[in-house]
Amino acid sequence: MNHFVIMPKMKKILMLAALSLIFVVLGIVLLFISFSVKAEESAWLTLASILPIVIFGLCFIYYLKIFIKREPAVIISAEGIVDQSSFIGAGIVKWDEIKEIQFVSFSGQIYLGISTFDRELIINRTTGIKKLFNQVNKGLMETQVNIPVKILACSLDEMLKVINEYWEWAMQERNSKI
Structure with a gap:
C-alpha cells in the first residue's frame, strides 16, 4: 500500500x-x-x-x-500513522499500538484523537520539554495523540476513509499471522 x-x-x-x-x-x-x-x-x-x-x-x-x-503534517501508511502536526507530534504510532481513533473537541477545536493501549506510550518516547508537554496533554485530553484537523490540507471525510482502510488492512494482516 x-x-x-x-x-x-x-x-x-x-x-x-x-x-x-x-x-x-x-x-x-x-x-x-x-x-x-x-x-x-x-x-x-x-x-x-x-x-x-x-x-x-x-x-x-x-x-x-x-x-x-514544508514537510507532511500526517503520513498514513501500512506501518501506522506518523504525526508531525505539532511541536509535540507523536511520530509513528503503529497500528497494533492503536486502541481507538475518534474526533475529539477541546477548547472549540476539533482533533483527530488516537488512543493507544499504553497510556504512557507517547510520553515514554519523548524527552525534555516535549515529554513535559505530553504529560500536560495527558491531563487535558483522554487521547494520547491529538492532531489538530484545522491545519490539515485534507477533508475530514477523506482522512477518515483512508485511516479506516489502512487500519482494516493492518488488522487483517495481524489476524492472518495468528
Missing part, C-alpha cells in the same frame, strides 16, 4: 506565525513599559512580558520552520 500524505495548510501556518510574532512584539513593548514603572510593579510586569516573548518566540520559530521545510 502507498503512503497517504497530508500536508499542513500553509495559510494557517503563516497566520499562526504572524500571530506569534504579534505577541512577541507586544511582549517587547510590555518589557519596555516595565522599565519605566515603580520597582514593586516592575518585577511582575517584567515577568509578564518575558513569558510571552519566550513562549510565542518559540512558537514563531516553530511555525517558520514548518513554513520553510
